[in-house]
Amino acid sequence: MAMNELALETRGLSKNFGALQVARAIDFRLERGARRALIGPNGAGKTTFVNLITGVLRPSAGAVLLRGEDVTHRSQIERARRGIARTFQINQLFRGLSVLENVCLAVGERTGACNNLWRAAGARPEVVDESIGVLEALRLQDDALRPVGELPYGRQRLVELAIALAQRPKVLLLDEPAAGVPSAESHIILEVFERLPQDIAVLIIEHDMDVVFRFARSITVLVAGAILTEGAPRDIAADERVRALYLGEHAHG
């Protein structure tokens, strides 16, 4: 596959906390338009991996490439501006603001509207219209004017996703997006995934195997900070090592 077809690549990405190795020379590639799931037992280093990609953490060794460009030494903010967006395992919302404002911030920061000190917020219809559009996609439009803190947890989880979508990312990293969402609403998430622009590369960390198998076209298995195996969902499901891993985990807990 040609280099420019890769949305995201890591080369030998490693991270140590003292003697503890949480990422071991991870070579990882995510193509444009990928629908990849990252699975693995608790403590495998999945969230750490996301933090290394987004620039929250600095790697001890290795490189992160975004559409062929080495962004290893770029800050989190610069990477976000180059098209990486993420959701968090635990909601990171602007709790004092309305749902609409939460999304408007993402749109405003992306378009540069937030550089304006003088015009009134809301005076630019395109920012508001776009934000409303994102909310409609997630069926959040009726809650648009409510403070986000008043929403039930599952709805807040959708706002978490809405903010990331409003960034119009090239690479979207979803850290357990369906966790805590009632099953009645988790289909909304899957529908949204289906309607995502085709060229976005999506990496999803998820424990709910239903979501994984319905969404992912390929799966990467991470164990103890290293990639155990990668492949199509069918192959991964048939992989003895993976089965042992999950059966073992279920047997214990």
Added chain:
Amino acid sequence: MQHVLNVAVGLLLDGLAYGMILFIISVGLSVTMGLMGFVNLAHGAFAMAGGYVTVTLMSALGVPFLPALAGAFVIVGAASVAFERLLYARLYRANELDQVLFSIGLVFMAIAAFTYFYGPAPRPIRVPAYLSGSVDLGFRTLPAYRVFMVAVGAALVAALWFGFERTSLGAKIRAAVDNRHMAQSVGIHVDRLFTMTFALGSGLAALGGGLAVNLLGLTPTFAIQYLVFFLIVVAVGGLGSIRGAVVAALVLGITDNAGKYLYPAGGAFFIYAATIALLLLRPAGLYGRD
């Protein structure tokens, strides 16, 4: 030449004694801030209270100096438990601003209360004869109280180091400073640990306050007058680091003392400039964790 040497030795000893006071008062603040992340600007009020307890025990009840210091340690330490449980504990999860405002509020109330009962004028202290004279070393005489201060400080450093590094309580505190959740999950009662540490730290502050009366004087504003220095010791040394508190307190004590003598107009300026420079380079302080 002899004169220069005399001045140098005098400045060094004064500075060391002063630094020891800063250490004794600040070390409790450093550990409690490291443990719970609580920005307690009222720590100086416990030191001030310790000074008044010492003076009152001596003048009103005729308690000798050393037992009065022990009394200050115990009384203020015990009283601080009530403050910790009733007030501070409510704000462990609050943001820094709330903690700052709350503890500044306590400082104001403490200053007002002590001014009401003791008046704004400095309180004198009569230290025993064996501490008010000078010590003859044969080739040189040194002021006894300074020597005593340095000895007490050194003894406390040793005791705290031993307690911190070699006892199970110390190990628990260190574990909790490092990672509170981890400590909690291995069965350490962090709440109880903090109450104990808070009491110990406040008691030490009171002890330092009692010891400071003879060197720095005692008025109700003591609670705020040296507050910035206590904070500098904590921040520069690194939260929760006894070694850091020792180093920072002694360096600060010696330089501030020497600065006042050698360059009275601008000495303090350089202390703050140095503090800023150090914090810019090492935001977590000399021995703190990032």
Added chain:
Amino acid sequence: MAGTERSPGAAAEFLLRRHRWRPAEALPWLIAIGAYFAFPDYMALGTQILIGILFALSLDLILGYAGIVTLGHAAFFGTGAYAAGLLAARLGWGEPLSALLVAGACAALAGLVSGWVLLRYRGLTLLMLTLAAAIMLYELGNARADITGGFDGVTGIVVKPLFGRFQYDLYGHTYYLYALAVLFVMFLVARRIVYSPFGQALVGIRENLRRMQALGSPVHRRLVTIYTISAAMAGVAGGLFAQSNAFVTLSALGFERSATVLIMLILGGTGRLYGAFLGATIYMLLEDSLAKLSPEFWELGVGLVLVLTVLFARGGLLGLLEQAARRLRRWR
């Protein structure tokens, strides 16, 4: 500001509604003008209150909106005060408005430089850095008594008539109106900023820094920008202070002033613009009467109010009023 040609949807309307003037917002200005006629003998105190409001308002921009906790805001007030004071006393630059501009510009420069360096840090480190930086400035002023006049301060500040026409009377009527006008202009600027998209981004930083970074928001630049604006505003307040008192001492820079402005704002309520008005007015009125009566009880009272505010009324007095209004509405 009404007359929008395009009819925006309910959502945009919701956002726009907030920055439209509400009738109640005329109240503080009506009171200020009313006080001018009702209490002509208290214009000196009134002027100081207006200056206090402006100073607290400048703090609200960074603390209330952007969530920057500082213990050294007086550094900018003092910079402005000394700039205006020294201009008039040493260089004979007595024209008040241009001197005020210079005061604001000097403080803005101090804010830009210190903010650019310090606002990379957070939490306790930032708290210590702002505190140490402000005290350092104070000590610098102390060390260079040849410039600042040391503890005696800068005296002999003579201000020329405003616009070359309005003389200053003994009771400070002119100063009161002058300060009121300056406060109004500054308030318009502050109000504009907090309701702008930029202001929304500041609130975003206050509410969730982590998420703003993940959004790619240039957080440092935003913080430095508002810090500089806030410093300029504090500098203008300081300039007014120097002009109306005709002297400046080191206390203009002191820690106590940083603490006091914080207390005023907390008392009134942060992140609400009008909290500065309420807090500064009540604090300074009470201080004027109670502090002279019994300094201890005044100090005890301030301490108690702080503790109670933190424990029970995080929104300050305005927050309590809002709560009461909400309850009343629900009750009806």
